[in-house]
Amino acid sequence: MSTHAKRERLLLADLLEGAGPDAPTLCDGWLTRDLAAHVVVRERRADAAGGILIKPLAARLERVQAEFAAKPYEELIQLIRTGPPRFSPYALKQIDEAANAVEFYVHAEDVRRAQQDWTPRVLDPVFADSLWSRLERSARLLGRKSPVGLVLRRPDGRTAVARRGVPVVTVTGEPGELTMFAFGRQSQSDVTLDGDKEAITRLQGDASILGM
Numbered sequence: 001m002s003t004h005a006k007r008e009r010l011l012l013a014d015l016l017e018g019a020g021p022d023a024p025t026l027c028d029g030w031l032t033r034d035l036a037a038h039v040v041v042r043e044r045r046a047d048a049a050g051g052i053l054i055k056p057l058a059a060r061l062e063r064v065q066a067e068f069a070a071k072p073y074e075e076l077i078q079l080i081r082t083g084p085p086r087f088s089p090y091a092l093k094q095i096d097e098a099a100n101a102v103e104f105y106v107h108a109e110d111v112r113r114a115q116q117d118w119t120p121r122v123l124d125p126v127f128a129d130s131l132w133s134r135l136e137r138s139a140r141l142l143g144r145k146s147p148v149g150l151v152l153r154r155p156d157g158r159t160a161v162a163r164r165g166v167p168v169v170t171v172t173g174e175p176g177e178l179t180m181f182a183f184g185r186q187s188q189s190d191v192t193l194d195g196d197k198e199a200i201t202r203l204q205g206d207a208s209i210l211g212m
Contacts, residue, residue, distance in 0.1 A: 004127050005097045006083075008104035012039070013081045015111040021073035026110040026185055035107060036076040037069035043084040043100075102134055105176070106183050113180075113188040120190045123176050132175040135182060136160045142182040145209045148199040152178045169195035169203050184211030 021033040030038070041064055068076065084090035090099060112118050123131070132154065135142075143150045143162025150163040151170045159170075162182065171181055173191035180189040186204055193200045203209070 003093060003097045003101070004130055005100040005104060008101060008108055009083065010081065012104050012108040012111070013077050015108055016080070017077050019111055023111070024114040026114050026188055027107075032111060033069050033073055033076070034065070035110060036073065036080060037065050037071075039104075039107065040076055040079045041065050041068055042103075043088060043090045044079065101130065102179065105131065106180065106185070109176075109180055109185070109188075113185070118188075120174070120177060123174070128175045131179050132158070132160075135175065135179055139182065142210055147202045147209060148195075150203070152182065154178070167196040167199040169193055169199050182210055184209075186210065 016032050016036050019032045021031065021036075023032045025032055025035050027035055027038075084096075089095050109121075112121075135152065139152060139160040139162040146163040148163070149165035149168035150161075151168060152160045152162055153170055153172045154175060155172065171178065171191050171193055173181065173189065177190045181191050193203070
C-alpha cells in the first residue's frame with residue numbers, strides 16, 4: 001500500500017527531473033541539484049545530516065552535500081526514487097511517513113512554486129487532513145519566533161495556535177497552503193491574513209521567523 005510519503009517522494013523526483021539540475025527553488029540559494037543533494041544526504045548520510053539541526057555539524061553537512069551536488073544529476077534523482085537503504089530508519093514505513101510526508105510535500109512545492117505560473121495543488125482530503133494533523137502538533141514549534149500572536153485556520157474554522165500573544169494575526173487557508181506558510185514560504189502560499197495591519201507587515205517582513 002502506497003503512503004503519502006511514498007507518493008510525495010515520487011512526485012518530488014518527477015518534478016526535479018522535469019525541471020533539470022539548474023532550475024530555481026524556493027530554498028534560498030539552492031538550485032534543483034542542491035535540493036536533490038539535500039534530500040539524498042538527509043536519508044543516506046546520517047553522519048552528516050545531523051548538521052541540519054546541530055550547528056557545530058553544519059560545516060560537515062555543507063561539505064558532504066556539496067560532494068553529492070557534484071554527482072551526476074540523474075544519479076541523485078534515482079537515489080531519491082529508490083529511497084533509503086534497507087539499514088536506514090527511513091526504510092521503515094512508519095518512520096518514513098512520519099519524517100518524510102511533510103518534508104517531501106514542502107520540497108515538491110519548492111520546485112513547483114519557483115515557477116511563475118504555479119497554481120495551488122488540490123490535495124485529496126485524507127492527505128490534507130494528515131498535513132493538518134501534523135501542523136496542529138508542530139504549530140508552536142514552527143511559530144515560536146513569530147513577532148506577533150499567530151493563529152492558523154482552515155476554511156472550515158478549525159484552528160491551531162502557533163504563537164500566543166497580541167496583536168494576533170489569523171492566517172486562513174487549506175492545510176497544504178498553511179503548511180507552506182508555516183514552513184517559511186509565506187510569499188508563495190495561497191492564504192489570507194487578518195489582523196492589525198502593522199502586525200501583518202511584521203509577520204510578512206522576514207521569512208526566517210517561521211519554520212524549523
